[in-house]
Amino acid sequence: MDKQNSERNRDSSAISRVADILVCPKCSGQLKIKPDEILCLGCGSKYPIRGGVPLLARLGTSDTWSTDNGKSEISSKAYQEQYHDIVQAEDYNKAYKQKLFKRMSTAREYSILQRLLRSQGHCGVILDLPCGGGRLSPQIAPFTDLLVEADIAEGQVFYGKRNLSLNTPQIWMTASAFHIPFRNESFDGTVCCRLCHHLPTAKERQRLIKELLRVSKRFVIMTFFDYNSMKNMLRRIRQPFDHKAPKMTMTINEVRRQASENGAKLIASPALAFISSGHRYALMVKDNNRL
Template sequence: MTESDVAYGAKSKYTEVKARAYANRDARRNIPELRLVARAFQLIPKPARVLDVPCGGGRVTVLLGQLGYEMSAGDYSDPMRQITRETTAANGLKVEIFKEDIEQLSQRDQSFDAIVCFRFFHHLPNAELRRKVVGELCRVARRHVAMSYFNPRTLRALEQEIRKLRGRKLTVFNTSLAEVSAYFAEYGFRLVKNFRLDLINNLHLAVFERAPR
C-alpha cells in the first residue's frame, strides 16, 4: 500500500455508519467553523455559482445556500452524498449533487464562479497530491477558491507533533500558508486573505482569486 493509498482512507472510510456519525456530531462544534466560512465568503460577491467539494454531510452547502449563493455539491462517498441530499432538502434548498473525485473533477473548466473545499486538504500527505488537488480546484473555478488547511504554526499542531514523537501515527498533515499559496500561484491564483479559526486550532481558511493576466 502506497502513501497515497493510506491518505485516501479519507476517500473510502465513510461507510453509511461512519458518514452518519460524522454528519450527526454535536451541532455546537459546527458553529465556529461555519462562522469562519461565512467570514471568508464576505469576500466572494453574489450572485455566484459555488461548488462545495467534498461536501461531506452538506453543512457548508446549506450555510452558503442560505446566504444566497447558488450551490452545487460533490463528494466521492455515496453515503455522504445521500446525507447532503437529505440535509439540503430539509432546509428547502435545491442543490445539484455530483459524485466527484477531487483529484479529477468531472466539471468543465471555469464552470463555477467559486469553489469551497473545507476540511479536506489536511488529509493529503505529500506535495504531489496537494498540487494535483489545487490544480483541479483552480481549473474548475472561474474566479475564487476558498480552501481550508491545517497550519503548522499553532498550538494544536505542536500537540500533534508531540504525539508523533511519542509514537502515535498522524492522520492529518499540516501545511504552511506559504506552501499552500505556492501551489495556487502555479495555477495563476493569488491569496486574497487568510482566516484562522482561533488562536489555538490549526484550522485556517484561505481565499484565493484568479490573478488578472
C-alpha cells in the same frame, strides 16, 4: 406518471442544469445525460444515476494522474472509501451536531466562511466539494443561485440529499476532487473544507489545489492544517513520547505558492482558533477575477 418516474424526471432535469459544464472525469469528453445513466461520448465510459445522484467519482490517487510510481506510496485511497456506507456518513454528521467542542468550533467556522463568501459577492453557481453530508451547505447557499454538492462517498451524498432541504437549488453527485468532472472555470467559486488535511502527500495536496482552481472562475475557499499552528507545534514536541503520527499539514507560504502557480493569489488565511485547532481557511482569488 407514477411517483418513482416523476422523481427520476425531476432529478435528471436538475442535472441538465449543469449539462453544459459537465465533462467525463476520465477523458474530459462530452457527456450525454440519459434518465438512468450518463454516457461519455469521448471514451465510452458509463456513469450510473442512482436515486437521482450521478455517480461520477473516479477513485484513486496519484497513480491516476501521474506516470511516476505513485502506487507504492502512502495515499488517501483508504480515506476515499471511508464514507461509502450511509451509516458511517450519518455518524460523522451527527458527531458535529452533538459534541459540544465540535458545536463551538462549528460556530466559529460558520462565521469565517460567511465572511469570506460575503467578500466575494453573490454567485451564479458554487461547488461544495467535498460536501460531506451538507454540514456547511446552509452557510454557503445564501451566496449563490445554484449549489453543486459533491463528495467521493455515496453515503455522504445520499445522507445530505435525504436530510437537507434549502431554498437554494442543489445538485448532488459523487465526484473526486482529484478529477473534478467539470470544465475549466465552470464555477464562480469552489468551497473545499476539511479535505486537505486528510491528504498524506504533497503531491495530493498540490493536485487538490490545482483542480479546485481549474474549475473556478473567481475564487476558492479551502481549509488546511497549518504546520506552524500552536496545535501542531505541541504535537511535534510530544511526538518523541507519544509517537502519534504527524498531522498532514501545509504552511501558509506553501498555500500561497500553490495559489500563485495556478493563477491565483492567497488573499486571506484566518485561523479557526489560536490554540484548540490548527485549521485555517484560505481564500484564493483568481488573477483574472473582475469582481
